[in-house]
Amino acid sequence: MSANLTPVRRDPGYTGLTAVIETLPSHYYFDADHYQFELKKIWQRNWVYVCRSSAIAQPRSFRTLEIGDQSVIVVRSDDGTARAFHNVCRHRGAALCRSSEGRFPAAGIVCPYHAWRYNLKGELVQTSSAVNPDGFDRRDFPLYGLPLTEWGGFVFVALSKDPPPFEKAFDLPLARFADYELDKLVVGHTLKKLIKCNWKVFWENYNECLHCPGVHPKLAQLVPIFGRALLERRDDPSWQDHESDEDPRYAGGLRSGAQSWTMDGKPVGVPFPKVSEEDRKAGHLYLTSVPSVFIVTHVDYVRVVRLLPLGPELTEMSIEFLFLPETLAEKRDISPAVEFTNIVMSEDAEVSELNQRGLKAAPHEKGVLMPEEYAIRQFQDWVRAELSRP
Ligand code: FES
Ligand SMILES: [Fe+2]
Structure with missing residues (x-):
């Protein structure tokens, strides 16, 4: 009997999908008419x-x-x-x-x-x-x-x-980010990449960590729970076995000794003075506004990743690295943050292109979501809802 047929326990509060959920139809990712429809219904409304x-x-x-x-x-x-x-x-x-x-x-x-x-x-x-x-x-x-x-x-x-009301365009209350004093931050570096994929392919990859152990070896070390293909504690069906275990493998957050998303885990910028102990421990806080941007705060820098659709199968990604003005005034070496991001985002770009290439296979009218992909389901439900709005 295969392991997949063994009944598993699902603890209360488990976040994973429990039913078979179909993905969006494959042609949504390359059809030119559908692309125009999404520009109108999604990109021109949000x-x-x-x-x-x-x-x-x-x-x-x-x-x-x-x-x-x-x-x-x-x-x-x-x-x-x-x-x-x-x-x-x-x-x-x-x-x-x-x-x-x-x-x-x-x-x-x-x-x-x-x-x-x-x-x-x-x-x-x-x-x-x-x-x-x-x-x-x-x-x-x-x-x-x-x-x-x-x-x-x-x-x-x-x-x-x-x-929609501006605040509603984000997945977290904006007040949650007050400690980062985002309006004071300055751009220390920018990166731009063209990715040969539909804009939704990028967001779907963003919304799961099932690919993390295989695709992001360095990130999986820095954020041990990602190495288990999970985003959060309750993504594990038997999470209660480690309910109060503060090991980052179970609790999330950065590996012990690391403080920021950089090559060696050391901060590169002057730390933000007001960041809470909770955020410091987590090491990252994501704020997402589909379809165009996500913002990730760390203890010493903020990463802003903007997407723009250039065609049904082409997306532009621009990344801005924000720091306190002191970090740039002191001419600190920020390259360990840029390099780390570049590695992770290049890995994501590569698998996004791989995903795009396969989607045209004639028999593959749609795919299926696995339990860890609950956030893709939310994203795809949002896409469906936007497309069906009058
Ligand atoms: S002044 Fe003639 S098009 Fe603008
Ligand atoms: Fe990824």
């Missing part, structure tokens, strides 16, 4: 992380971002307010910004085609015709504004007039 507030700190500085086929401008006004607009002129629809970042002149936003001019509130100030048509009212042609929220030094936009 909050998307653009950049750090510091990237548009100066009055009139801007960034643009391509979210699928939509281009967005975020710009800081002279009064300090950040605003977002579709990157399009109201005249005949030329793109207003050619570059991905820069600073508008004091005159405001001038369309490179026929020089219509807008102020930073998006109001049309001037056309270029000798005389405007009778009945033409400049007030009828402002830039198309978009909701923008700044929190913790992060700028988010939504391509919808009616996005």
Whole structure:
């Protein structure tokens, strides 16, 4: 009799799936029409992380971002307010910004085609015709504004007039992150990778650790519970056997002696002064906002991983490493954090591409989730719900 047929005990509070759950259909991961549908139903309805507030700190500085086929401008006004607009002129629809970042002149936003001019509130100030048509009212042609929220030094936009409440876009209460004083942190390093996979493949990989022992040998050593293919204590069906065992193999958290996600477990940055003992012990705290970003705090740095869909089978991942300003002022060597992340994220990118390659196999209309993949189920249920919203 195989081990899988032996009845197992499932302790109360066990998090794993107990029924057979099907995955999303395979064509959701490569079909061009379905991809467009997801851009509309998911990417154009939810909050998307653009950049750090510091990237548009100066009055009139801007960034643009391509979210699928939509281009967005975020710009800081002279009064300090950040605003977002579709990157399009109201005249005949030329793109207003050619570059991905820069600073508008004091005159405001001038369309490179026929020089219509807008102020930073998006109001049309001037056309270029000798005389405007009778009945033409400049007030009828402002830039198309978009909701923008700044929190913790992060700028988010939504391509919808009616996005979900901002706080609801996250899996934890934002107040939980107050100790990290995120708005004070500065970018010490950035990494960018193109991954040949659908954006959902990346998130599904993010949502399970069944792959951790085989794919992430270094991470499995640093976070011993990951080495058991589990994310948390109660992911083990017989977790009560070790209910009060504080060994990180059972309790989670970093291996004994390690304090941060770095090559040797030693912090590289000046530690955040207000981090609680609980967070210090855990070694990492994840904040997730699908579809575009997850933020991981450690005792000395914060990792921000943003995804953007570039096509049905291509995703851009950008990673920012945030530190206290002192860490950069003291010129500390942050490479052990960057290197560790690079190893783990490259391993994840590689298996995500592997996953994508297999999904087109003609007979594989869908897959099946295993107990440890309960968080994938939540993600896929969210995708289904978004797609079926009117
Ligand atoms: S399209 Fe912008 S001024 Fe003509
Ligand atoms: Fe992974």
